[in-house]
Every structure is written in C-alpha cells, then in structure tokens.
Amino acid sequence: MKIDARSADRFAAKPYPDIRAVLVYGPDDGLVKERADTLTASVVEDPRDPFRVAELSVGALKDDPARLIDEVAAMAFGGGRRVVRLRSSEDSLAPLFASFLADPPGGDTLVVLEAGDLPPRSKLRGLFEKEKSSAALPCYRDEEGTLESLIRETFAQAGYRATPEAIAFLRDHLGTNRLMTRQELEKLMLYKGPVEDGHSSIDMDDVLACVGDSAHLTLDDLSFAVGDGDLAQVERSLTKAFAEGLHAVPLLRAVSGHFIRLQTARGHLDQGQSSDQAVAKLRPPVFFKTKDRFKRQLGRWGAVALGTAINRLLDAEMDCKRTGAPSEMITSRALFELTARAPKSRGGRG
Structure with missing residues (x-):
C-alpha cells in the first residue's frame, strides 16, 4: 500500500489494523526515525520493553532469514502486541519480505523497517507499495510551509509564543532534517526556561543566542x-x-x-x-x-x-x-x- 506523504503522520500515529509491515523510507533520516518511533508507540507503550520490541539487523537476517518469522510469531512475556524493528533496510531484503507478506504468520506483530532514499524502481519499496498487508511511508525533507507549521506547533504544544521574526529566521535557517530541527527547537525552549516561570515568549535575541552556532x-x-x-x-x-x-x-x-x-x-x-x-x-x-x-x-x-x-x-x-x-x-x-x-x-x- 502506498501512503501519500500528506497522510504519513496520521498513518504513523494510527496504522491500519490489517497492516503487518511498514517500510519507512526517504531522504530525511530524522523524519524516518521519528515516524518509525511513532509507529512503534502506536503499538507499544514503552519502546524500551525488550519483551515487546525486538531489534533485528540486515546482517542477522542474511545469516538466518528464519529469524524474521521467529520474532514475528513470538509471544510477549506478559501479553500485548509486539513490534519488530529493522534499520538500514535495503533491496536485498525484498525476496525475504515477499515470502513473508505472501504468507505471514498468525498474530498481530507489526514489523517496522527504516530505509534511506529508495528510488521508485527499488524492489523493496515496490513490494511494500503493492502488497495490501504492507505500507510504504515516504519521508521527504520539510519544505518551507511544512517547516514553519512544525515550528509553530512545537512551540504551541509546549506553551511558548514566538515572534513572527523569530519564526521566519528559524524557518530559513534550521534546514530540512526533522530530527535536527526538533533538537534545535528543544534546545531553544530549554534555553528560555519553564513556561510557568514567565518565559513563554521567544524573540530574535533568544534565537540568535541559542541557535547562532548551528x-x-x-x-x-x-x-x-x-x-x-x-x-x-x-x-x-x-x-x-x-x-x-x-x-x-x-x-x-x-x-x-x-x-x-x-x-x-x-x-x-x-x-x-x-x-x-x-x-x-x-x-x-x-x-x-x-x-x-x-x-x-x-x-x-x-x-x-x-x-x-x-x-x-x-x-x-x-x-x-x-x-x-x-x-x-x-x-x-x-x-x-x-x-x-x-x-x-x-x-x-x-
């Protein structure tokens, strides 16, 4: 299943119940990680729970392809759905996942794959876009409008208000990597101090003092x-x-x-x-x-x-x-x- 970029955040927060595996890919590695984390959080309350979240590597699957089925079929100690995560995914995994998606094991474990900027001809991307039980989730770099919305929403959710001048500067200078953007915004809010102490307004002096060495x-x-x-x-x-x-x-x-x-x-x-x-x-x-x-x-x-x-x-x-x-x-x-x-x-x- 091919997920439109505009629907990606909504899908990551609440994936369809019949989806067994999601490929999160794109040039913005920070956004790839963020959406993979969101998918995990939609299933598991604590992503650090070793009984409910399993991490696999490409190398491990190449050495022992059966590990994918073993992890997906495993039951969590104490109950609950599980997530199997795979980072740095590549086209060499396409045959393995073609077999997996054709006849997935029972249960409701969600498999989340992270990958870089896969081209349209990518075998792995094509597979996940085609199959009904899988989804391909694109992560493109933030454009000007998207970035400004992200900045405003991040400040608003934390109770901060930024001047138009400060927002415009951040939009033009923070770049397009979602992870780096969030880190810079969090650093700026930490610099300002708690909202409840009267530090809710962010202006250009704050931005230049905090982000000036980025x-x-x-x-x-x-x-x-x-x-x-x-x-x-x-x-x-x-x-x-x-x-x-x-x-x-x-x-x-x-x-x-x-x-x-x-x-x-x-x-x-x-x-x-x-x-x-x-x-x-x-x-x-x-x-x-x-x-x-x-x-x-x-x-x-x-x-x-x-x-x-x-x-x-x-x-x-x-x-x-x-x-x-x-x-x-x-x-x-x-x-x-x-x-x-x-x-x-x-x-x-x-």
Missing part, C-alpha cells in the same frame, strides 16, 4: 565570506564546519545556493530594478541582518563572474564524487580559489 549559520558565514573575498574567515568557517562533522558536498551546495541567489537577484538588477527591489524578490527572504552585506556582494559580482563561480562549485562537487582525492581538500581548494577571485569593485548598478 551548522546552518556556519554555512551562512562560509558563503558570505567567500562572496566577500575574506580568506581568513573562509578558513575559520571551513575549520569549524569540518570539526562539526559537516561533509564536503553539503558545504559546496550551501555556497552554490548563496551564489545562485546572487545570480537570481543580479538578473533582476540587470533588468533595471534597484538592488532593494531585486533582493526583495528572493524567497526565502534575505535575513535582515545580512541584507546590506548581500546587497554589497550583489553590487560587486557581475552575471559572468557569478556563472563562473557556480560552475566551479558544481565541478568541485562532481570531483568529490568521482575522484579518489580527499573531498575536504577538493572543497577547500575550490572555495579558496573563489574567495581569492572575488571582485573588489562594483560590478553593476545598485
């Missing part, structure tokens, strides 16, 4: 430093990013995104609009504290230079994927090269 702001610092031609800041930002465990490709894509926004605004500028008008058209909007800095870069970087920079970043990303050279070295070289070539004079009207 990975996404590190990426903003790096992107602006490259555009400014600030080699020292680029080096500091790269060192911090790599120390925080950020990978090369997301770094390159973040800087590419910054230059693509400059290129978009540059197009408006070259059509005769003012820099204020050109920047105002961008979505999501440029953060007010960096708007002047963005406009200065817009004035210096011409269309040709922006196109060359974007192509250089795309080439670096491809090099990270297809060459044997260390990706951190490729990324650093490309960013230092762009930074050194950053225009120092105005490239057009502002």
Whole structure:
C-alpha cells in the first residue's frame, strides 16, 4: 500500500489494523526515525520493553532469514502486541519480505523497517507499495510551509509564543532534517526556561543566542565570506564546519545556493530594478541582518563572474564524487580559489 506523504503522520500515529509491515523510507533520516518511533508507540507503550520490541539487523537476517518469522510469531512475556524493528533496510531484503507478506504468520506483530532514499524502481519499496498487508511511508525533507507549521506547533504544544521574526529566521535557517530541527527547537525552549516561570515568549535575541552556532549559520558565514573575498574567515568557517562533522558536498551546495541567489537577484538588477527591489524578490527572504552585506556582494559580482563561480562549485562537487582525492581538500581548494577571485569593485548598478 502506498501512503501519500500528506497522510504519513496520521498513518504513523494510527496504522491500519490489517497492516503487518511498514517500510519507512526517504531522504530525511530524522523524519524516518521519528515516524518509525511513532509507529512503534502506536503499538507499544514503552519502546524500551525488550519483551515487546525486538531489534533485528540486515546482517542477522542474511545469516538466518528464519529469524524474521521467529520474532514475528513470538509471544510477549506478559501479553500485548509486539513490534519488530529493522534499520538500514535495503533491496536485498525484498525476496525475504515477499515470502513473508505472501504468507505471514498468525498474530498481530507489526514489523517496522527504516530505509534511506529508495528510488521508485527499488524492489523493496515496490513490494511494500503493492502488497495490501504492507505500507510504504515516504519521508521527504520539510519544505518551507511544512517547516514553519512544525515550528509553530512545537512551540504551541509546549506553551511558548514566538515572534513572527523569530519564526521566519528559524524557518530559513534550521534546514530540512526533522530530527535536527526538533533538537534545535528543544534546545531553544530549554534555553528560555519553564513556561510557568514567565518565559513563554521567544524573540530574535533568544534565537540568535541559542541557535547562532548551528551548522546552518556556519554555512551562512562560509558563503558570505567567500562572496566577500575574506580568506581568513573562509578558513575559520571551513575549520569549524569540518570539526562539526559537516561533509564536503553539503558545504559546496550551501555556497552554490548563496551564489545562485546572487545570480537570481543580479538578473533582476540587470533588468533595471534597484538592488532593494531585486533582493526583495528572493524567497526565502534575505535575513535582515545580512541584507546590506548581500546587497554589497550583489553590487560587486557581475552575471559572468557569478556563472563562473557556480560552475566551479558544481565541478568541485562532481570531483568529490568521482575522484579518489580527499573531498575536504577538493572543497577547500575550490572555495579558496573563489574567495581569492572575488571582485573588489562594483560590478553593476545598485
């Protein structure tokens, strides 16, 4: 059974009673885990109960496929429904689950599989979408509207009120990984203190004080430093990013995104609009504290230079994927090269 992305949360909270196995998959691993946890909680009160929740690995099933049936058929000590969880699922499991779904054992145990971004041609995904006793639950990255709703709902459920400015900043900077988003929001609420002590209002000062060192702001610092031609800041930002465990490709894509926004605004500028008008058209909007800095870069970087920079970043990303050279070295070289070539004079009207 194929579950629509818009119905995924509702299904995870209350799966259909005739469903024996659910495949939770998608590019947002944080959301995959969250929905798998929700499915487990729909069956078991305590997900840490070893008698009612069993964890299996792909390797264990490859070595002994019969373990799946054994775990599904097992009775819980003390009674109650059981959940069998399987992480890092892959297409190699398709034949095993085809056999399982064709003739499942008796009982009401729910099997929950977690997987990455399975393509439409995936055998495992196709199986779970086709069979009536199984469901495929997609987990796509939060879009702007979904992310803003999540932020508002999280604050409201805990009794906090955030200013529109704070919500807009969080929406534009928290990124698209559901788990990381929730962690940052929980950190912010912990920073504010208990609602009952009069700390229910969250404003920009709170957000900047608490979320200001997040990975996404590190990426903003790096992107602006490259555009400014600030080699020292680029080096500091790269060192911090790599120390925080950020990978090369997301770094390159973040800087590419910054230059693509400059290129978009540059197009408006070259059509005769003012820099204020050109920047105002961008979505999501440029953060007010960096708007002047963005406009200065817009004035210096011409269309040709922006196109060359974007192509250089795309080439670096491809090099990270297809060459044997260390990706951190490729990324650093490309960013230092762009930074050194950053225009120092105005490239057009502002």
